[in-house]
Amino acid sequence: MSEYTYQEPKEAVFDKPTQLITRGQCVVVRLPSELTKMVVLGQGKLVNLGKFGTFCSDEVVGYPFGQSFEILEDNKVKPIGALLQTHDEPEDAEYDNATDELIRNLASSENNQQIINIGTKIQKMTTAEIEELKETGGAGVGKQIIEKIIASHDAFDKKTVFSQEKYLKRKQQKYLRRFTIDYAGPSQVLQFYYQKDPSRVLDMSEESLGMMMNLANVRQGGKYLLVDETGGVVLYAMMERMRGEGMIVVAHENEHPNHSVMAHSNYSDELIDSVVKPINWLQFFDPEEEKIGWTDFPQDIIDGMTGSKRQQYYRRKRRATDVNHAINLVESGNFDALIVATTLHMPSLVEKVLEKVGGSRPMVFYSQFKETLVQTQHVMAKDLRVLAPTIFETRVRPYQTIPGRIHPVMSMRGFGGYLLWATRVFPKEGITAVGRGIVRKENRKKQKIEALDELSGAPTEESTPEV
Amino acid sequence: MSFTAYKDTIEEGDFVFCWISREIIKPIHVKAGEVLGTRFGIFSHDDMIGSLYGAQISSAKGYGFIHLLHPSPELWTLSLPHRTQIVYTPDSSYITQRLGITVGTRVIEAGTGSASFSHSFARTIGREGKLFTYEFHEPRYVEAKQELEEHGLTNVEITHRDVCNGGFEIEENGASKDIRANAVFLDLPSPWTAIPNLSSVISKDSRVGVCCFSPCIEQVTKTVEALMAHGWSSIEMVEVSAKRWEARKQMVRRVDDAVERLRDVKRRKDAGIQRRKDDIAREALEGTEPSIGDKRPASETPQPEEKTKETGFNPFGKGVRVRDGDPQWEWINVSKVESDIKSHTSYLTFAYMDPNIRVVNPVEEVAEIIA
Numbered sequence: 022m023s024e025y026t027y028q029e030p031k032e033a034v035f036d037k038p039t040q041l042i043t044r045g046q047c048v049v050v051r052l053p054s055e056l057t058k059m060v061v062l063g064q065g066k067l068v069n070l071g072k073f074g075t076f077c078s079d080e081v082v083g084y085p086f087g088q089s090f091e092i093l094e095d096n097k098v099k100p101i102g103a104l105l106q107t108h109d110e111p112e113d114a115e116y117d118n119a120t121d122e123l124i125r126n127l128a129s130s131e132n133n134q135q136i137i138n139i140g141t142k143i144q145k146m147t148t149a150e151i152e153e154l155k156e157t158g159g160a161g162v163g164k165q166i167i168e169k170i171i172a173s174h175d176a177f178d179k180k181t182v183f184s185q186e187k188y189l190k191r192k193q194q195k196y197l198r199r200f201t202i203d204y205a206g207p208s209q210v211l212q213f214y215y216q217k218d219p220s221r222v223l224d225m226s227e228e229s230l231g232m233m234m235n236l237a238n239v240r241q242g243g244k245y246l247l248v249d250e251t252g253g254v255v256l257y258a259m260m261e262r263m264r265g266e267g268m269i270v271v272a273h274e275n276e277h278p279n280h281s282v283m284a285h286s287n288y289s290d291e292l293i294d295s296v297v298k299p300i301n302w303l304q305f306f307d308p309e310e311e312k313i314g315w316t317d318f319p320q321d322i323i324d325g326m327t328g329s330k331r332q333q334y335y336r337r338k339r340r341a342t343d344v345n346h347a348i349n350l351v352e353s354g355n356f357d358a359l360i361v362a363t364t365l366h367m368p369s370l371v372e373k374v375l376e377k378v379g380g381s382r383p384m385v386f387y388s389q390f391k392e393t394l395v396q397t398q399h400v401m402a403k404d405l406r407v408l409a410p411t412i413f414e415t416r417v418r419p420y421q422t423i424p425g426r427i428h429p430v431m432s433m434r435g436f437g438g439y440l441l442w443a444t445r446v447f448p449k450e451g452i453t454a455v456g457r458g459i460v461r462k463e464n465r466k467k468q469k470i471e472a473l474d475e476l477s478g479a480p481t482e483e484s485t486p487e488v
Numbered sequence: 489m490s491f492t493a494y495k496d497t498i499e500e501g502d503f504v505f506c507w508i509s510r511e512i513i514k515p516i517h518v519k520a521g522e523v524l525g526t527r528f529g530i531f532s533h534d535d536m537i538g539s540l541y542g543a544q545i546s547s548a549k550g551y552g553f554i555h556l557l558h559p560s561p562e563l564w565t566l567s568l569p570h571r572t573q574i575v576y577t578p579d580s581s582y583i584t585q586r587l588g589i590t591v592g593t594r595v596i597e598a599g600t601g602s603a604s605f606s607h608s609f610a611r612t613i614g615r616e617g618k619l620f621t622y623e624f625h626e627p628r629y630v631e632a633k634q635e636l637e638e639h640g641l642t643n644v645e646i647t648h649r650d651v652c653n654g655g656f657e658i659e660e661n662g663a664s665k666d667i668r669a670n671a672v673f674l675d676l677p678s679p680w681t682a683i684p685n686l687s688s689v690i691s692k693d694s695r696v697g698v699c700c701f702s703p704c705i706e707q708v709t710k711t712v713e714a715l716m717a718h719g720w721s722s723i724e725m726v727e728v729s730a731k732r733w734e735a736r737k738q739m740v741r742r743v744d745d746a747v748e749r750l751r752d753v754k755r756r757k758d759a760g761i762q763r764r765k766d767d768i769a770r771e772a773l774e775g776t777e778p779s780i781g782d783k784r785p786a787s788e789t790p791q792p793e794e795k796t797k798e799t800g801f802n803p804f805g806k807g808v809r810v811r812d813g814d815p816q817w818e819w820i821n822v823s824k825v826e827s828d829i830k831s832h833t834s835y836l837t838f839a840y841m842d843p844n845i846r847v848v849n850p851v852e853e854v855a856e857i858i859a
Contacts, residue, residue: 039590040670040694041847083848087695087840100844103721206588228578228728231585235577238560241591241614242493262612264591357494380496380542381558391733395823398735399813408555409510412733412823415578422725422837424709429727439733444507446555449544 037287042202044082047285049203049213053104053194057213059205059285067096072155074198081202092198104201105193128178135179145173163196183426205285207258214252214282219436222251223362224389226437228415230258236413236442237358237385244268246356246377248363248370253282255362255387260288260296270298270350272305272374274365300347306373308348313341355379359445362387368400375406378445386441394441401441405448413440490559491611491639498539498556503639505563506531507555513567515559528552559639561607571628572601575675575701578730579833580605584612586838587671587697592616596669596689598651598676599623603632605673610641618643620658620667620689624650652681656689664688672698675834679707680714687718693847700837708835720839727835732826739810740818745803752801 042048042062050058052073060068062078069075074092081090081098090098146169154166170192171177180188203209211230214222233255239245239262247269249255259269265288271278278299286293304311315338326334354377361367367386378384384407388394394412401410416437419430490503498504498518506514508526516524522533529547531554539545541558557563562577575583589595591614600606600623609619621644623629629648636644647658658665667689676682679700690696698720700711708725715723802808805817813819 039588040691083846085694085843085845085847087842088844089842100846102719102842102844204588208585208588227585228582231581232578235581235584235608235612236562238562238611240492240611258585261590264614264616266591266614355496379494380540381556382494382542383560383562391823392821395733395735395821399737399821402735408507408557410735412735413578413730414733415582415728415730417582418727418729420725420727420835422708422712422723424712427705427708427725444542444555444557446542446544446557447540449546449553 037292039204039206040085042081042084042086042088044078046287047205048086049205049209051104051201051203053197053199055194057203057209057216059210059213070200073200076200084202086202086204089199089201092200101199104199105190105197129182129185130179131181133179133181133184135176143175144170145175146170163193163198166196167192205287207254207261210257210282210285211251211254214254222254223364223387224436224438225251225254225362225387226415226417226434228417229387229438229440230254232413232415232440233360233362233385233387234258234262236440237360237383239263239358239360241266243357244350244355245270246351246359246374247271248273248361248365250279250363251282253280255360256280256297257282257286259360260286260293263296265292265296267296268298268350269296270300270347270356272300272302272351274302276301298343298347298350300344300351304344304348305351308352311344312348313344315341315345351377357382359384360387361385367393367397371397371400371407372404375404375445380445380447382445384441384443384445387438388441389436389438391439394439397441401443406446408444408446410441410443413442415440491561491564491607491641492614494541494558496540498536498541500537503559504536504541505557505559505567507557513557513563515564515567523548524554526552526554528554561604561611564607565604568602568604570602571631572599574602574604576604576730576830576833577608579701579728579836580608582728583673583699583701583836584608587673587699589613589671593671594667594669594691595619596656596667596672596686597621598649598656598674598682599625600628600632600646601675603635605675606632606636606644606646607639607641609673610636610644613643615643618645620656620669621646622649622651622656624648651685652676652678655685656682668692670694670696672696673701674698675701677707678710680710683711683714683718683720690841692843693845694843696841698839698841701834702837703832703834705835708837711837715837715839720841723837723839725835725837728833729829729831731829733823734826736822736824737812737819738822739804740820741804749801749803756800 038046044062044064047059047061050060050068050070052058052070058070060078062068062082064079066078067075068078070092075096076090076092076098077096080096081088084100089101089104091101092098151166151170154162154169167189171189177185177188207230208227211222211225211227215225237245239259241263243263244267245259247256247259249271256269256271260283263269271280273279280293280297283293317338318334323331323334356378359374359378359382361370361384363370367388371384371386375384386394386397391412391414398410398412401407419433421428421430495502500518500520502518504516504518506516506524506526508514508528512526514524514526516533518533518536520534520537524531524533526547529549529552531545531547535545536556539556541556544553544555546553565574565577565580568574583589589609589612591612593613594617595609595613597606597609597619598621600621603621606619606621613619619641621632623632623646626648629646633646636646645658649656656667658667668691669689670691672686672690674682679702683698686698698715700708700715702708702711712723712725805814810817
């Protein structure tokens with residue numbers, strides 16, 4: 022393998038703020054309803070959260086990520102302890118003391134025997150009245166609404182304390198003018214796109230994404246080969262685990278790769294360009310054809326160019342350099358991992374690209390369908406260049422986390438994808454595995470295959486003939 | 489530096505993971521003249537020196553082989569000597585992702601245990617990051633310390649300490665070390681006794697995430713109460729369940745073929761009866777009287793295997809050893825879950841501490857923003 026080196030035109034500096042809310046940054050705004058929004062905090066820019074109110078970007082700058090706020094009058098905010106406050110949290114807020122008191126002062130029931138579901142009749146406050154209150158705006162209007170709703174609830178005292186709390190939480194989610202500013206990391210961006218349209222991120226869950234990163238051993242300084250059809254979520258996660266150091270060659274099937282997610286990442290274009298090297302499949306498989314011949318013009322000719330001509334010249338030079346660089350990287354191979362999240366047919370893809378993976382390096386394939394990976398695993402099991410292909414499914418089950426009332430939540434997302442993990446190896450020609458019983462010459466080849474299958478986890482027990 | 493960067497060729501003194509089977513991965517330090525004995529044969533270290541990582545080598549006798557793999561935290565998790573129950577990759581990778589642990593993160597881990605997660609943390613946090621890991625059991629601490637040093641994990645600092653009673657602070661030159669952790673992982677029998685000790689060692693100017701790893705629901709209850717009492721919020725407990733699937737092949741056995749085979753069996757049975765009848769009739773004509781049930785001489789009896797294989801209709805390869813995927817038959821790709829799954833590892837309780845302060849006044853802010 023020839024070692025190909027390339028001098029970067031300039032060192033990109035990693036200076037992305039990850040702990041502090043900074044002006045101009047793309048951030049995630051999390052609402053009490055658990056919905057999230059992506060917002061760029063422009064100077065003086067107002068952020069409209071619909072029924073939750075409006076705040077000015079400048080108000081939240083300078084706080085650490087994760088900070089929660091309550092919207093006050095004049096687009097101002099005040100920092101608060103947490104987005105939703107439960108009954109027993111001792112932290113802060115007159116509000117919570119007030120509702121605590123409210124609940125304490127009102128009677129509650131031992132059980133729900135007295136609860137009769139008669140819908141709207143039980144609530145004396147009308148929607149119009151609530152809307153009217155909302156119109157008045159101002160600080161603490163959410164709190165006022167909730168207090169009134171509870172006061173006008175005929176059967177609030179018939180509820181148990183538990184159900185009173187749940188009711189309160191529901192109303193808080195609906196009326197509280199609060200929000201949290203979160204860091205727009207890969208997990209948050211994934212969650213955001215997942216909410217909008219799961220198919221856009223190939224149904225990928227955070228746990229699948231995290232496991233991909235670990236199984237592929239992604240770290241600072243690595244050189245990776247990536248196929249990513251999630252709009253760049255996988256790419257972003259890798260960038261975060263490399264912090265600007267290393268190289269990601271992204272193979273794609275279009276004129277340009279789709280990394281739209283990277284726009285939320287707050288990485289500079291220079292930094293992205295220094296790490297991410299796109300290559301399309303034509304360039305990948307037909308390198309000699311696709312390399313761009315380039316000779317620098319003599320300096321006096323460049324000097325004599327008009328401004329726009331010169332710009333064009335440098336653009337073409339840049340493109341030739343980039344394309345040739347990416348092709349050279351692929352030709353020299355020896356990647357530290359192959360990471361694939363694609364809808365392209367994986368069994369044929371793997372045969373064609375695994376040569377590019379370095380010895381003992383991991384290969385991780387993500388698919389929203391297990392069947393795709395099953396087929397790929399069958400192909401891998403027969404390929405002596407692949408060791409121990411394994412399909413994983415990982416799912417996170419959330420629980421209601423209230424002491425004394427801990428239980429799994431009633432519903433959770435049903436899918437999150439599957440992973441196929443394998444290791445690239447170099448088979449040795451003409452060696453024989455230890456078989457069962459005496460090894461006869463004519464059986465050696467057969468036994469070798471059996472033992473290989475055994476090692477690589479392919480099923481052999483039921484089906485292999487006894488020697 | 490085997491856990492922090494790949495190299496291609498094995499040299500003397502290198503750390504090599506010998507892949508013997510899925511269940512047996514043997515980590516060794518390569519030393520000229522030494523051998524590795526396995527159930528697949530004896531392998532000479534001399535053969536390993538100069539080989540590529542990923543290479544397959546054969547035993548001294550010429551048959552039997554192993555693969556020589558490069559160390560990685562995930563392979564280490566599969567091969568390490570268990571001093572305690574360990575944190576497996578589906579849990580550790582999720583915790584890492586959810587707590588946003590990346591290059592530069594400062595992490596607290598207690599206890600170290602078998603140091604499986606420590607290796608994974610050390611890889612992910614890189615040179616700029618720092619892992620402070622604590623182990624209260626002295627023999628385990630000594631072993632782990634030696635291991636971390638041997639593995640070149642210079643971004644890990646291990647301390648022999650019971651963090652529940654002694655806290656997390658580390659003395660250095662008479663002063664307390666600046667730990668400023670951004671993420672905390674507590675794998676302790678009673679995390680609620682360690683939670684009060686965290687306040688002095690976590691970052692004061694950024695959000696801090698904690699994950700408590702406990703197998704029992706009673707532990708979760710006490711942990712959540714302690715987290716609430718000490719100002720942690722966004723508390724959520726989850727469970728990770730992971731399964732391994734195996735790819736298999738199932739033969740396509742059509743009911744039409746089953747019917748056809750029955751028809752064929754019947755046809756041959758009828759033919760046999762007819763032949764028997766004919767024999768009896770012929771024998772009666774010829775004057776010999778065989779008693780009922782007499783067998784024909786062995787030489788006239790067709791061999792059963794031959795009959796099935798050659799004369800009968802045998803669409804499913806009955807009586808023949810068929811290899812899965814044999815192109816003579818039709819197959820579909822199927823999968824089944826591994827025979828034993830880890831149905832419960834531990835509950836993961838996550839929570840966050842927000843400093844609730846404005847670190848930078850936007851008026852004085854000078855940081856240049858990237859577009």
